[in-house]
Amino acid sequence: MTTEKLLIPDKEAAQLLSIGRSTFWREVKAGNLPQPVRIGGATRWRLADLRRSFESPATVPTTAPGGEAPVPETAKG
Numbered sequence: 001m002t003t004e005k006l007l008i009p010d011k012e013a014a015q016l017l018s019i020g021r022s023t024f025w026r027e028v029k030a031g032n033l034p035q036p037v038r039i040g041g042a043t044r045w046r047l048a049d050l051r052r053s054f055e056s057p058a059t060v061p062t063t064a065p066g067g068e069a070p071v072p073e074t075a076k077g
Helices: 010-017 021-030 045-057
Strands: 038-039 042-046
Touching: 010 021, 010 042, 010 045, 042 045
Parallel strands: none
Antiparallel strands: 038 042
C-alpha cells in the first residue's frame, strides 16, 4: 500500500511545477502560488493547495517583463 504525501518541501514543489526553486519562491511571494505551512522549523506546501492552483485560471500580468504593455492574444501571430 502506498500513501500520497500531504505536505512537500519547496524543492519537491518546484520540481512538481517544473521550475527552479528561486522562481518557485518568487511566485509564492508574488501571491501566484499558495503560502506554505510552517511546522516547527519546517516549511512545507499542501499538495492539495498546489493542485488547486493548477486548476484556477492564470492571472494575466498588467505589464510584460521590462515594463512594456503585454501583447493582446488577438494580436499574436
